Amino acid sequence: MAAHSQIRDGDETTAEAGVIRRTPGGWSVQGKEVPDLVNAMVLADILGAEEQGAAPAPPAPPRASDDATEVERLRITVAQLEHALQTRVVVEQAIGVLAERHRLAPREAFERLRSAARSRGRKVAELSRDVVSSCTNPLTPLPGELAGAGSAAEAGNGRS
Known part of the structure; x- marks a missing residue:
């Protein structure tokens, strides 16, 4: 998940922008269902990026x-x-x-x-x-x- 997040009990992540939890139907972000782990991870990255502001693209290796x-x-x-x-x-x-x-x-x-x-x-x-x-x-x-x-x-x- 986002770099500033903390993982607790192996199935819940708390970020300053909200709470992401694993549910029987997928993932939940502050009560809204997210269908799978990839979507939850992308959402966590987006929330983290919003908190940090638009970062410039890293240079190509x-x-x-x-x-x-x-x-x-x-x-x-x-x-x-x-x-x-x-x-x-x-x-x-x-x-x-x-x-x-x-x-x-x-x-x-x-x-x-x-x-x-x-x-x-x-x-x-x-x-x-x-x-x-x-x-x-x-x-x-x-x-x-x-x-x-x-x-x-x-x-x-x-x-x-």
């Missing part, structure tokens, strides 16, 4: 040098895989936001996200962080084709 030992290469590979997973999670969250916001199929939401990123010379993961942030901060500027009702849209096609 370096590539292994030609003279690196096998252990060094494996450590770098693990760091690269962890970075790729974190990036994937943010992109999937943004796809979900756009699919709900614009009533799109997930594939169409991804295509819209990718197109907006390409046309502005931005990385998909970078724009995805903005889309996810726009859920809790309507002042986060988004390209017009991604902004929903009540969201701030970028002025022009340049980077914000």
